Amino acid sequence: MKFFWLPVLLLIVGLNCTSSKEFTGFSYDPPDVTNTKDREVKPQYRRIIGTGQPVVWVSNNFEGARLSNFYAVNDSTFEAFIEPENFPINNSPWYAFKIWSDTVRTISLRLNYKDARHRYIPKIKIDEKFTPIDIEQAIYDSVGKTLEFKLKVDPKPKLVSAQIITDNEFFDKWLSKITKKPFVNIEQIGISNLGNSIKEISINEVLNDKEAGVLVIMSRQHPPEVSGFLASLFFIEELSAESELAENFRSEFKVRMFPLINPDGVLNGHWRHNAAGVDLNRDWENFNQPETRAVRDALLPILKTPKRKVFYGIDFHSTNENIFYPIEESVKTYPDNFTQKWISFIESDNSDIEFATEEFDTSSPIFKNWIFRTFGADAVTFEVYDELDIKTIEKISRSAAQSLMRLLLGEKSKTRFNKN
Ligand SMILES: [Zn+2]
The missing domain is CATH 2.60.40.3120 (Immunoglobulin-like)
Structure with a gap:
């Protein structure tokens, strides 16, 4: 029928x-x-x-x-x-x-x-x-x-x-554009199961002896989730913009971004998994996969760096609606309930677009929860609607980056960096 x-x-x-x-x-x-x-x-x-x-x-x-x-x-x-x-x-x-x-x-x-x-x-x-x-x-x-x-x-x-194709040519073009800025660096932090490069993009304009916050951004754990991936690229562009806000932000915060953690899955047209048939966003406890291990090993040294502190983590995905999955309010994070504050700005800056929110506890072995368990920071899974057009993705993402920078600057001004 x-x-x-x-x-x-x-x-x-x-x-x-x-x-x-x-x-x-x-x-x-x-x-x-x-x-x-x-x-x-x-x-x-x-x-x-x-x-x-x-x-x-x-x-x-x-x-x-x-x-x-x-x-x-x-x-x-x-x-x-x-x-x-x-x-x-x-x-x-x-x-x-x-x-x-x-x-x-x-x-x-x-x-x-x-x-x-x-x-x-x-x-x-x-x-x-x-x-x-x-x-x-x-x-x-x-x-x-x-x-x-x-x-x-x-x-x-x-x-x-199913979605636009973001092959190596697409990604390399974007990388060469973003890394033209002197404070944006690209580094290979590991190798995937099939030998593809796992890359980190960092934004760093803070002096070494200055106390700085760290913002961690993850994207493309799941290959078909292109709308979330595109949102993460616009997000980084806004953080590296030549606006006064972005310049202020970069004088107080470093950004560590992992834009394409599942290159094997993307290049081979996978529905969800990496080349070992595993959902990478369930491997943030056991670290059985080289892709998750590469990111873990790149970030853990922050714990031993007294003048650096992770403030927030964002993990970009896509689904059948725009939806945020924050850590539930009863869990004490630092900054506390940051996602909930941020969402209210994203919603008011994009009042013509619908967003949903569903809070979770921190028990599942996903990236967001690893950020919380490892650094005590708040973190969010940011799901972008599958069929959102690229102009709307860009509008949401850039405005969200701007409100995030403002909020994080406010949080940092009241933070003391004491590591025991
Ligand atoms: Zn996903």
Whole structure:
């Protein structure tokens, strides 16, 4: 049975395992997720597939691609079958592939996911720009959990993907732009399972003998969560801006940022895990994975540096709404209840956008809780809505960076740095 998209949109949102109503701690996690020892990962075969008459072709032979198989269902309908890197896994079905045809024609393209339901609205890359399809014209099958839409194909390959592709070229371009500033440095702090570089970006304009706060920023633990990743990049741009506020901030605070901690997952089009099949954001207690260990080992020396103090940690993610997961108010952090204060500014600076908040205790082995347990600082998981357009992401992120700088400067002015 088939339904048009809009009537079932509410149903889909209601069913999403990360919706604020249903999300209670680990309940959305697959079983045994905190066992972060290496698991088997099914390889994705990189190839070109042609099917039908006249032939329609697809390719997953590029960075960030994910496509498991491709079939002609009938003369005009084609099905892209998409599998995750391993099971069990959260419902975050990433896909990205190129598609073209020997002749100019309009086909029905159906996205079919293994043991998952449709989540990301398809984006088509035309002339370097990713544009979402008109989702009201697409058909969501609530039984098969597939999405079917019309696509014009011709001999020139088109890219179809769950979100914009942020491959090595994209990331290197951004890095070379941000590191032009003399106070922004880039350093390799470790190597991923597949030998990719784990990078840290630091913003440092404070003198060595001056007491300085440290702001820690984490991003892209989960490969498909591009809206949160983009927000983190705008955030850093604002912290390194030439405004009076940012200059004041940089005279009192260092920034330690880990913008892409799961490069293997991103480059291989994973739904959630790293190359060892593990959810990195459940490994902040056991540190079984080289990616989490690299960040831990880069940050721990702060504990032995008397003139440096971690004030706050932000971990950027994406889900089906804009939502903050603060540490609950009853937990004493330093600064205390900082996230709650910050959220009120983000909300009033972006009154046209909806935000939700759900507080948690500090028991789960996630990055935010490791920041609290290790440094006593407050920290937040900042989830950006999957389908937010890039202009809105930039607006939220830059305004949030500005209010954060103001608030942290205020907190530092009343802080004494005594380490025992
Ligand atoms: Zn996430």
